[in-house]
Amino acid sequence: MQEKEIYILLADDDEDDRLFFTDALDELKIKTKVKTFNDGVALMNYLNDKSNLLPSILFLDLNMPKKSGVECLSEIKKDDYFKDIAIAIYSTSASEADIEDTFVLGANIYIKKPNDYKKLKKTLSNIVTINWQYDTSNLNKDNFLLRL
Amino acid sequence: MTSRKILNFTFSLSFSIIVVVGIFSYTHIKDLIKSYDKVSHTFKIITELNKTHHYLTAAENNLKEYLIFNNNIEEPFYKNIQKLDNSFTRLKALTENDSTHQQKLKELNILIPKLLVFYNKTLKSLKEGELNPTKFNLAFIKNKKIEAIRYEISNIIRYEEKILNFQKEKSYNGLINTPIIIYVILIITLIIVLYTYFRTSKNLKKLESKNESLEIFKTASDQAEIACKHGNWSLFLDDLRYEFSDNLYRLLGEKPQSFAPTSENFMAFVHPKDLKKLRKQIKMMLVAKNLPPVYYRIIKKNGEISHFKTFGKIITNKYGGTKILGTTRDITEEIDHYKLLEERNRTLERKNKELNSFNHVASHDLQEPLRKIQTFISRLEDKETDNLSEKGLQYLLKIKNSATRMRALINDLLHFSKVTKPKEVLELTDMNIALEKANKELEELITEKQAIITADKIPIITAIPFQVEQLFINLISNSLKYSKDDTVPNISISYSKVKAINYSKIKNPKFKYYHKLTFKDNGIGFNKAYAEKIFALFNRLHSRGEYSGTGIGLSICKKIVDNHQGYIFAEGEVNKGATFEIFFPKIKN
Numbered sequence: 124m125q126e127k128e129i130y131i132l133l134a135d136d137d138e139d140d141r142l143f144f145t146d147a148l149d150e151l152k153i154k155t156k157v158k159t160f161n162d163g164v165a166l167m168n169y170l171n172d173k174s175n176l177l178p179s180i181l182f183l184d185l186n187m188p189k190k191s192g193v194e195c196l197s198e199i200k201k202d203d204y205f206k207d208i209a210i211a212i213y214s215t216s217a218s219e220a221d222i223e224d225t226f227v228l229g230a231n232i233y234i235k236k237p238n239d240y241k242k243l244k245k246t247l248s249n250i251v252t253i254n255w256q257y258d259t260s261n262l263n264k265d266n267f268l269l270r271l
Numbered sequence: 272m273t274s275r276k277i278l279n280f281t282f283s284l285s286f287s288i289i290v291v292v293g294i295f296s297y298t299h300i301k302d303l304i305k306s307y308d309k310v311s312h313t314f315k316i317i318t319e320l321n322k323t324h325h326y327l328t329a330a331e332n333n334l335k336e337y338l339i340f341n342n343n344i345e346e347p348f349y350k351n352i353q354k355l356d357n358s359f360t361r362l363k364a365l366t367e368n369d370s371t372h373q374q375k376l377k378e379l380n381i382l383i384p385k386l387l388v389f390y391n392k393t394l395k396s397l398k399e400g401e402l403n404p405t406k407f408n409l410a411f412i413k414n415k416k417i418e419a420i421r422y423e424i425s426n427i428i429r430y431e432e433k434i435l436n437f438q439k440e441k442s443y444n445g446l447i448n449t450p451i452i453i454y455v456i457l458i459i460t461l462i463i464v465l466y467t468y469f470r471t472s473k474n475l476k477k478l479e480s481k482n483e484s485l486e487i488f489k490t491a492s493d494q495a496e497i498a499c500k501h502g503n504w505s506l507f508l509d510d511l512r513y514e515f516s517d518n519l520y521r522l523l524g525e526k527p528q529s530f531a532p533t534s535e536n537f538m539a540f541v542h543p544k545d546l547k548k549l550r551k552q553i554k555m556m557l558v559a560k561n562l563p564p565v566y567y568r569i570i571k572k573n574g575e576i577s578h579f580k581t582f583g584k585i586i587t588n589k590y591g592g593t594k595i596l597g598t599t600r601d602i603t604e605e606i607d608h609y610k611l612l613e614e615r616n617r618t619l620e621r622k623n624k625e626l627n628s629f630n631h632v633a634s635h636d637l638q639e640p641l642r643k644i645q646t647f648i649s650r651l652e653d654k655e656t657d658n659l660s661e662k663g664l665q666y667l668l669k670i671k672n673s674a675t676r677m678r679a680l681i682n683d684l685l686h687f688s689k690v691t692k693p694k695e696v697l698e699l700t701d702m703n704i705a706l707e708k709a710n711k712e713l714e715e716l717i718t719e720k721q722a723i724i725t726a727d728k729i730p731i732i733t734a735i736p737f738q739v740e741q742l743f744i745n746l747i748s749n750s751l752k753y754s755k756d757d758t759v760p761n762i763s764i765s766y767s768k769v770k771a772i773n774y775s776k777i778k779n780p781k782f783k784y785y786h787k788l789t790f791k792d793n794g795i796g797f798n799k800a801y802a803e804k805i806f807a808l809f810n811r812l813h814s815r816g817e818y819s820g821t822g823i824g825l826s827i828c829k830k831i832v833d834n835h836q837g838y839i840f841a842e843g844e845v846n847k848g849a850t851f852e853i854f855f856p857k858i859k860n
Contacts, residue, residue, distance in 0.1 A: 139643050139646075140643075215639050216635045236642055238645035238649075239645060240653055243646065
């Protein structure tokens with residue numbers, strides 16, 4: 124087991140989804156610290172504040188008020204300061220266009236929100252335990268969309 | 272030869288024949304007159320000769336009478352001598368121009384005066400009574416001059432008769448041939464005249480019937496102009512004169528030929544905003560001798576606006592005259608229809624867009640709450656099963672099933688809306704890979720059912736890859752879904768290239784060859800009566816209790832095949848299996 128806790132951020136406007144997310148992570152046997160945001164603007168404010176710690180993984184919902192996930196993604200990828208953050212798209216839909224767009228912008232993985240709590244736990248467990256430093260090297264479009 | 276040439280030829284032939292006949296007849300008749308003149312001349316000569324002879328004899332008889340009866344014959348004697356002299360003078364006059372006659376008369380010319388001298392001497396002797404009949408007779412017998420004269424006269428007469436005979440023979444030949452020649456010529460002329468008559472009347476008949484059909488054609492063309500709302504006009508390039516057809520006036524809302532057909536009079540009707548454009552086109556037409564279609568509006572006297580389309584083409588006729596033949600069409604109705612159609616198209620497009628976005632939004636936004644319901648159900652199952660009564664657990668299961676079904680419906684609808692999207696790009700698609708992908712997608716179900724799937728090698732086909740994949744998924748999952756519980760599902764996929772004409776099922780094929788894919792299973796099959804119905808949207812052959820299904824899957828298949836301009840047919844037999852035949856057009860690249 125890991126000694127150091129993994130710092131995870133989630134930006135999602137849906138309260139229920141945030142609840143599922145934090146509950147599922149809590150139930151994992153992995154030490155994690157989770158912080159959630161209601162919209163893209165809140166997320167970017169937090170990230171841009173240099174006094175705040177940067178997360179290892181950022182889960183990004185696409186459909187958010189004020190600032191969408193895609194906008195956040197492109198802002199983050201533009202700034203070299205955030206280069207170590209692994210970004211997982213976390214969305215209800217998995218339309219070809221969304222997958223294509225976010226892949227091109229440089230997201231690390233695309234997760235379609237599971238409709239089963241057990242599956243959600245399994246998914247999060249998989250994502251959190253990936254060693255992103257190594258894994259980004261064989262990034263390709265075929266394994267971009269997470270399949271379980 | 273044209274009939275005009277024939278006419279010219281026969282005319283000149285008849286003309287020359289008649290001229291020849293005229294000349295021939297004229298000379299012939301002239302010859303006859305000449306010969307008649309000669310004959311009468313000869314007769315005159317003969318008459319005068321006879322007269323000369325007669326008076327000679329009469330004078331001699333006078334002398335004899337004097338001798339015998341001693342009658343005073345002095346007066347008649349001198350009369351006869353005078354007459355003889357006259358006759359001979361006439362004879363000389365008649366033969367003035369004829370050297371042969373002159374020659375012959377020379378002898379008489381000498382003999383006759385000598386004889387007269389003898390007569391006078393004899394008369395004197397008689398008067399003096401010196402002569403008795405014996406002496407008289409002796410003197411006459413001794414005098415050979417009388418005989419010589421008689422001989423000469425008869426000689427000349429014989430000569431004249433010979434001439435007469437020769438002349439007679441000559442003119443006889445001419446006379447006997449004349450009627451035949453004239454008759455033959457008349458017959459020939461008659462034949463020519465008859466031929467010309469029949470020829471001309473035939474041509475006239477032809478002309479009349481042509482005229483009649485032309486008349487009919489004109490009426491038909493007039494009617495066509497009215498029916499098709501177009502009018503014709505001609506511009507004669509030699510004198511820049513216009514001609515308008517009746518219907519062109521009608522198109523302008525005017526009575527036929529109610530004003531002079533000039534460019535200016537026509538321009539008076541043209542919409543002021545289109546006037547410049549039309550004038551420019553007309554000007555260019557005069558240079559280019561051609562008028563490409565030009566569109567403009569006109570305003571009728573009652574204020575009605577019509578849309579016109581005009582175009583023209585140069586035409587050169589046989590006689591070298593050139594004109595521009597133009598057609599002007601009233602396209603108001605077409606434009607109105609076009610506008611209406613455009614409007615409808617726009618509405619349809621908008622509606623389609625709305626429907627698509629509705630479909631998309633509905634499917635996507637419906638997923639959100641559904642996913643939560645399902646997640647909560649799974650959390651209940653995970654954590655709260657111990658706290659629920661048996662009834663509660665049952666209800667939970669029912670909620671779960673309903674939610675699952677709802678998800679299936681939403682997913683299928685999403686797929687359906689995806690394949691309804693127009694303008695997907697066709698590309699060369701490896702069908703074997705598409706099939707592999709489909710099998711992978713259904714891996715779980717295939718393993719669960721232990722199904723056996725066999726497939727021929729399928730060539731590369733021009734298609735939309737993701738749609739083909741969806742098609743295979745739907746067909747295979749359909750076979751797996753409706754498999755028999757007690758039999759291992761067996762799905763065979765076969766391929767062949769076929770000719771469209773060999774399949775009567777293919778109605779109005781656009782392509783000659785098709786790729787035929789056949790999916791055959793050993794499932795529960797279906798009643799043949801439903802072979803077409805099963806492709807209809809939301810159509811299900813089984814109750815939900817027996818088989819799960821949304822009634823969209825095969826509709827998606829049909830949609831995909833339609834997108835490829837292909838055909839899909841289903842065949843089935845209850846409890847034996849179902850066969851799906853798919854025809855993809857073979858598109859030449």
